[in-house]
Amino acid sequence: MRSFPATLTPQRRLRYGIVGVVALLLVWWALTLPVFEEQVTHMERVATGTFDTGRDPRTGEEVRVERFDVVPRVETVRRALVNPPALATPTDTARRAWGLLTADRPNQPSLLAHVGRSTTRILLGFALSALIGVPLGVAMGLFPVLRAMLSPIVSFLRPLPSISWVPLTMIWLGADEKQKVAIVFLGTFSAALIYTVEATLRVHPDLIKAARNLGASENQVLWRVLLPAALPNIVSGLKVVMAIGWTCVISAEIVGSQEGLGALIWTSKETADTAAVFVGMASISVIVLLLDALFGLVERQLLPYLFLRETGR
Amino acid sequence: MTPLLAARGVTKAFGATVALDGLDLEVERGEFLVLVGASGCGKSTLLNLFAGFERPTSGEVLFDGERIRDVEPRCGMVFQNYALFEWLTVAENVSFGPRLRGRPDPARVSQLLQLVGVADFARHYPAQLSGGMRQRVALARTLANDPDVLLCDEPFAALDAMTRQVLQQELARIVEEERRTCVFITHSIDEALLLADRVAVLSARPGRVKQTLVNDLPRPRTAEMQLDDAFVARKRAIWASVQEEVLLHRGGDVRC
Numbered sequence: 264m265r266s267f268p269a270t271l272t273p274q275r276r277l278r279y280g281i282v283g284v285v286a287l288l289l290v291w292w293a294l295t296l297p298v299f300e301e302q303v304t305h306m307e308r309v310a311t312g313t314f315d316t317g318r319d320p321r322t323g324e325e326v327r328v329e330r331f332d333v334v335p336r337v338e339t340v341r342r343a344l345v346n347p348p349a350l351a352t353p354t355d356t357a358r359r360a361w362g363l364l365t366a367d368r369p370n371q372p373s374l375l376a377h378v379g380r381s382t383t384r385i386l387l388g389f390a391l392s393a394l395i396g397v398p399l400g401v402a403m404g405l406f407p408v409l410r411a412m413l414s415p416i417v418s419f420l421r422p423l424p425s426i427s428w429v430p431l432t433m434i435w436l437g438a439d440e441k442q443k444v445a446i447v448f449l450g451t452f453s454a455a456l457i458y459t460v461e462a463t464l465r466v467h468p469d470l471i472k473a474a475r476n477l478g479a480s481e482n483q484v485l486w487r488v489l490l491p492a493a494l495p496n497i498v499s500g501l502k503v504v505m506a507i508g509w510t511c512v513i514s515a516e517i518v519g520s521q522e523g524l525g526a527l528i529w530t531s532k533e534t535a536d537t538a539a540v541f542v543g544m545a546s547i548s549v550i551v552l553l554l555d556a557l558f559g560l561v562e563r564q565l566l567p568y569l570f571l572r573e574t575g576r
Numbered sequence: 577m578t579p580l581l582a583a584r585g586v587t588k589a590f591g592a593t594v595a596l597d598g599l600d601l602e603v604e605r606g607e608f609l610v611l612v613g614a615s616g617c618g619k620s621t622l623l624n625l626f627a628g629f630e631r632p633t634s635g636e637v638l639f640d641g642e643r644i645r646d647v648e649p650r651c652g653m654v655f656q657n658y659a660l661f662e663w664l665t666v667a668e669n670v671s672f673g674p675r676l677r678g679r680p681d682p683a684r685v686s687q688l689l690q691l692v693g694v695a696d697f698a699r700h701y702p703a704q705l706s707g708g709m710r711q712r713v714a715l716a717r718t719l720a721n722d723p724d725v726l727l728c729d730e731p732f733a734a735l736d737a738m739t740r741q742v743l744q745q746e747l748a749r750i751v752e753e754e755r756r757t758c759v760f761i762t763h764s765i766d767e768a769l770l771l772a773d774r775v776a777v778l779s780a781r782p783g784r785v786k787q788t789l790v791n792d793l794p795r796p797r798t799a800e801m802q803l804d805d806a807f808v809a810r811k812r813a814i815w816a817s818v819q820e821e822v823l824l825h826r827g828g829d830v831r832c
Contacts, residue, residue: 467657467659469655469657469659470659470661472627472629472653472655472659473653473655473659473661473717474672475629475647476627476629476647476649476651476652476653476718477649477652477672477673477676477717477718477721478649478673478676478677478721479676483676487672487676488661491661491663492661492662492663494663566663567701568662568663568701568702568703569703571701571703571704572703572704
């Protein structure tokens with residue numbers, strides 16, 4: 264047996280990754296293949312061609328009524344392991360994705376409009392969280408009194424799921440854009456704050472001592488040492504906050520929204536449109552991955568020294 | 577003549593823990609003083625007092641006859657974990673102090689990088705360097721501030737034996753070339769004897785100067801000298817003195 268943990272070259276990792284995804288698609292496709300033949304018995308009314316005659320009791324007119332028989336008819340139906348609408352076929356889903364992209368149904372926003380709406384809401388809520396949470400978090404890291412005052416409130420706010428903010432925000436703000444952004448903000452703020460506080464507290468005290476020893480004033484310590492030293496952990500915290508933002512926006516859009524991926528998923532449920540639900544969910548994953556990659560790029564630009572290996576003797 | 581650094585009857589307590597108790601110590605200008613002692617005997621506390629990071633509970637700490645009241649930039653500190661600024665290049669780390677005062681001096685920076693032997697790595701980041709290289713950079717960063725005293729808190733403890741030996745000799749050379757005063761903490765008696773003009777043995781907590789030994793082994797001192805009789809005799813004397821303290825308060829860690 265080979266020793267653990269064993270590793271693979273990047274090329275092989277990619278190859279096996281593709282194998283995994285293709286296997287999943289194949290399983291999906293197989294589940295929707297009409298492989299079973301099933302005999303279904305229908306009862307059918309069949310005209311016999313014979314007639315009864317009689318008189319209408321009210322008018323006294325003569326009427327003829329055709330006779331029917333009810334006979335069983337056996338039909339052969341082809342079935343898959345899981346049938347629509349429980350599981351849309353891959354081709355249906357692809358077709359629906361194209362339809363959503365091109366907005367082929369009247370009065371329905373296109374997929375890009377959904378994506379754009381959700382992304383805007385997240386970015387606004389996230390920016391608000393970061394703009395307030397990061398400075399406040401740094402201040403909490405620096406001042407024990409402030410930390411002691413705010414910690415209980417933060418601990419109280421943190422466990423609240425974003426969806427629990429829906430009723431209050433509705434009452435306060437109505438069901439408009441502001442309310443959606445508010446839910447993202449309320450759902451991500453405490454996380455942004457906590458990550459920043461921890462990043463600030465985790466700065467090694469020797470760095471501050473070294474800077475003071477080299478003659479830095481309190482102000483210089485803050486701007487030239489503490490913030491740069493805390494920045495990597497703040498940024499990686501914000502990455503997580505951004506992901507939390509997605510769960511928030513989906514819960515915000517399930518209630519009182521026509522546009523956005525959450526709305527798309529939720530309204531598609533009403534018509535048992537699994538294909539559209541799939542498209543909506545896949546879109547969320549793709550955007551989160553894209554935003555993560557974008558964040559990674561920013562990180563590499565902003566903090567190049569985090570991506571270096573030892574090269575010196 | 578006033579000593580450059582002096583601790584007079586210094587007591588330092590952290591809550592109920594008394595780290596130093598009535599410690600007296602003087603460091604002459606140009607002297608290389610090494611502090612050895614059992615772990616937890618307050619050696620680092622003493623350096624923090626000299627650097628002005630802490631104030632004594634009672635007694636006084638003097639720099640050139642004046643009481644140290646605030647962080648004292650004339651006492652430059654070198655840390656065991658290097659404490660380099662990871663987001664700055666080697667050259668930027670070294671010029672950190674001068675730039676704080678708006679007086680960057682690129683010529684002096686490259687001279688220092690030369691002195692500590694990292695001139696080829698000026699544009700590298702600390703993450704790209706080995707432990708020994710990082711400590712060289714940290715030393716240059718402290719020297720760039722032109723301190724009168726170097727305070728070294730076990731600077732080579734985290735390095736492998738080979739690197740440590742090289743750096744010990746380089747530090748001895750640099751301190752001599754730059755004519756600095758040095759207060760150096762170590763667990764290693766060998767290191768103390770290679771570097772020191774004078775060795776002060778601290779007692780176990782609460783710390784006090786138990787004994788000071790003048791170390792007049794000829795310079796430059798090399799690794800081979802560690803086998804000489806004079807070296808071994810001194811080592812035995814210090815070892816016995818430290819050992820007594822360790823046994824008195826079990827659980828120290830003195831490396832031989």
